[in-house]
Structures are given as structure tokens and as C-alpha cells.
Amino acid sequence: MFLSSATNTLDAKGRVSVPADFRAVVAESAFDGIIIWPSFDGAYLEGGGIALLQDYQRSLETLDYYDEGRVALQRAIFAESRRLPFDGGGRVSLPKDLHEYAGLNGKITFVGLGRRFEIWSPAAYQQRAENVRQLARENRHRLKPVARNLGGNI
Amino acid sequence: MFLSSATNTLDAKGRVSVPADFRAVVAESAFDGIIIWPSFDGAYLEGGGIALLQDYQRSLETLDYYDEGRVALQRAIFAESRRLPFDGGGRVSLPKDLHEYAGLNGKITFVGLGRRFEIWSPAAYQQRAENVRQLARENRHRLKPVARNLGGNI
DNA sequence: TTGTATCCCATAAAATCCCATGCTATCCCA
DNA sequence: TGGGATAGCATGGGATTTTATGGGATACAA
Numbered sequence: 001m002f003l004s005s006a007t008n009t010l011d012a013k014g015r016v017s018v019p020a021d022f023r024a025v026v027a028e029s030a031f032d033g034i035i036i037w038p039s040f041d042g043a044y045l046e047g048g049g050i051a052l053l054q055d056y057q058r059s060l061e062t063l064d065y066y067d068e069g070r071v072a073l074q075r076a077i078f079a080e081s082r083r084l085p086f087d088g089g090g091r092v093s094l095p096k097d098l099h100e101y102a103g104l105n106g107k108i109t110f111v112g113l114g115r116r117f118e119i120w121s122p123a124a125y126q127q128r129a130e131n132v133r134q135l136a137r138e139n140r141h142r143l144k145p146v147a148r149n150l151g152g153n154i
Numbered sequence: 155m156f157l158s159s160a161t162n163t164l165d166a167k168g169r170v171s172v173p174a175d176f177r178a179v180v181a182e183s184a185f186d187g188i189i190i191w192p193s194f195d196g197a198y199l200e201g202g203g204i205a206l207l208q209d210y211q212r213s214l215e216t217l218d219y220y221d222e223g224r225v226a227l228q229r230a231i232f233a234e235s236r237r238l239p240f241d242g243g244g245r246v247s248l249p250k251d252l253h254e255y256a257g258l259n260g261k262i263t264f265v266g267l268g269r270r271f272e273i274w275s276p277a278a279y280q281q282r283a284e285n286v287r288q289l290a291r292e293n294r295h296r297l298k299p300v301a302r303n304l305g306g307n308i
Numbered sequence: 309t310t311g312t313a314t315c316c317c318a319t320a321a322a323a324t325c326c327c328a329t330g331c332t333a334t335c336c337c338a
Numbered sequence: 339t340g341g342g343a344t345a346g347c348a349t350g351g352g353a354t355t356t357t358a359t360g361g362g363a364t365a366c367a368a
Contacts, residue, residue: 008348008349009348009349011349011350011351012350012351013323013350013351014323015349016348017347017348017349019347019348020346020347020348035157040287040290040291040294041291041294050155053155053157053268054155056297057155057268057269059297059298060268060297062298063296068289068293069289069290069292069293069296070293072286072289072290072292072293073290073293073294073296073297074267074268075265075267075283075286075290076286076287076289076290077290078155078156078157078158078266078267078268079158079159079265079266079267079283080158080159081157081158081266082157082158083157083158083175085324087324087325087326088324088325088326088327089326089347089348089349090347090348091348091349093323093324162358162359163358163359165359165360165361166360166361167312167313167360167361168313169359170358171357171358171359173357173358174356174357174358239314241314241315241316242314242315242316242317243316243357243358243359244357244358245358245359247313247314
């Protein structure tokens with residue numbers, strides 16, 4: 001799972017180290033790198049391992065072939081995503097158009113979200129984090145304990 | 155998987171470079187090139203590796219010999235498709251009638267969609283892509299995780 | 309021939325590889 | 339428990355390879 005967050009530097013060549021924790025998550029998979037795409041929800045990037053995309057693909061195949069939503073999702077995800085292989089030091093080079101899309105320069109923040117992760121400019125992420133805390137406060141009553149498993153190890 | 159999109163130039167001889175990522179997808183297959191056919195859904199081309207066509211074939215074989223759908227698909231895909239081998243530099247020559255069908259000249263856009271890809275004139279693609287993100291957002295809730303793999307390590 | 313398709317070589321720009329370095333976290337043993 | 343040794347990590351930059359593209363030469367067909 002992609003957990004925790006980390007901020008690394010984007011160098012002059014457009015490269016950035018993927019946090020070692022994240023690399024470990026995709027280490028066993030077929031493609032030695034990550035997949036990134038612009039979020040269709042805001043000015044940040046989303047990413048994951050190749051296995052995540054394969055899951056999306058299986059999921060899309062359960063929708064009807066001529067379903068408008070299926071086509072839109074296919075385009076938004078597959079057509080917009082890039083495969084970024086690791087270099088020897090565990091870095092990837094982020095394409096320039098994605099820098100611009102997410103307003104990245106200098107520092108970038110990786111945010112682990114379990115099956116996938118997000119990439120933010122640190123400033124934008126902090127702002128978003130404020131809103132999220134606020135939202136969490138407002139929605140705290142909706143986080144009900146599940147019946148069993150309370151004593152489990154989460 | 156065919157991922158991401160790229161726009162390359164169609165030269166005076168009708169040749170165009172297939173994006174290196176796409177070439178990598180079909181690299182292992184029996185035929186060193188791609189298969190292209192006019193989409194029966196609009197003024198663009200569809201394509202994939204030889205493996206995709208073999209999948210379609212298997213899928214068709216589950217239909218009755220005289221099933222209308224079977225015959226239609228056979229005509230639309232198998233009869234209309236061309237095999238385009240790579241030259242030494244990873245280019246293919248696009249037949250002229252397909253230029254016309256898809257309104258191609260100067261620049262052409264390859265769009266990765268997972269198992270297959272599409273070929274568009276950049277202008278036409280942009281027009282089509284405009285509301286995709288919006289549509290994707292509206293349909294994102296339908297992208298359900300598939301049952302398996304939830305316990306996996308990715 | 310003439311036109312057409314394929315092969316081969318050249319090149320500039322971009323992406324990638326490879327090695328080096330300082331820093332940090334971890335290990336290990338007294 | 340302390341502190342030196344060690345391994346892993348993030349980062350910089352030069353060297354090398356790949357990629358996209360142009361154009362000449364060669365084979366084939368009409």
C-alpha cells in the first residue's frame with residue numbers, strides 16, 4: 001500500500017526521486033516504474049503501479065461497450081496516463097506538460113492513499129489539507145465502526 | 155497496455171513514427187508492426203497488435219456462424235484491417251485511403267486505450283476530448299474496484 | 309520508363325544510463 | 339547505551355543511447 005507522504009526535489013532535468021516506500025510497493029510488478037495521469041478532479045496528478053491500471057481495465061470491461069461513461073473513463077485514464085520507469089537511482093522524469101498541469105516546480109509532494117497516490121505542489125497540497133481537515137470535522141459522525149474487526153490490526 | 159497519447163508528423167512519403175511505448179507493447183508478438191482499421195464509429199482509425207486481432211477472433215468464434223453481429227464485425231474489422239510493418243526506424247506507412255478516411259495530414263495523434271489504440275487528426279481528437287474529463291468525473295463512481303486483488307500488495 | 313514501396317544511413321534533440329557524493333537511518337558490538 | 343561502521347536514500351551531472359524525422363538508394367510493379 002502507498003502510505004504516508006514525502007516531499008522531494010524536481011531537478012533541472014525534470015527528474016524526481018520516488019519515495020523508497022512507494023518504490024517498494026511496485027517492486028514486484030511487471031513494470032519497474034509508476035503510472036501517472038492528470039487528475040480529472042483538480043490541478044494535481046494521480047498515480048499508481050501498473051497493477052492499478054490493470055484493475056481499472058478489468059473494471060471498465062464490466063461496463064457496456066457503447067456506454068458513454070465507459071468511453072470517457074477509458075480516455076481520461078488510459079489516454080492521459082504516462083508510464084514512468086525508474087532510473088538506477090529510483091527517480092522518474094515527469095513530462096513537462098504534467099508539471100504545468102499540476103503547477104509543479106522545485107519541490108513536489110507524494111501523498112500515499114492506499115491503492116494509489118497523488119502528486120501535488122507542496123503549496124497546493126497544504127491548502128487542500130486545510131480543507132480536508134475541515135471536511136473531516138464536518139463528517140466525523142459518518143465514520144462508523146464496522147461491526148467486527150475492531151480489535152484487529154487494521 | 156497502450157497508454158498515453160502522442161502526436162507525430164506524417165511525412166511526404168506517408169510515413170509516421172509509432173510512439174516508442176506502443177512499439178514496446180507489440181515487441182514480443184509474432185508480427186513486428188501494428189494492425190490498423192477504420193473505426194466504424196467515426197472518422198478515425200483503430201489499431202492494435204496482432205494479438206488483439208487474435209483476441210477478437212476468439213471472441214467471434216463464440217458467436218453463431220450466421221450471427222449478424224459476427225458477420226458485421228468480421229467485415230468491419232478483419233476485412234478492413236491492414237497490417238503495417240515497422241521500418242528500421244519504427245515507422246509505418248499509412249495507406250492513402252486511410253488518410254482520407256480519418257482526415258489526416260501533417261500531424262497525427264496516437265491515443266492509447268489499454269488493449270488497443272486510436273489514430274486521429276489532432277484537431278478532431280481535441281474536439282472529441284474536450285468534454286471527456288467532465289464526463290469522466292460524472293462517471294467516476296462507476297469505476298469499482300474488482301473483487302480480486304483487494305488483498306494484494308498493490 | 310514511371311511511379312511506388314521498402315531499405316538504409318544521417319542527425320538533432322531528448323531521454324536514459326551510469327557514476328559520484330553527501331546525508332540519514334539502521335545495525336552491531338563493546 | 340553509546341558510538342562507530344554500514345547500508346540505503348536523495349540528488350547532481352557527464353556520457354551514452356533512443357527517438358523522431360529527413361532524404362538518398364534500391365527493389366518491385368505497372
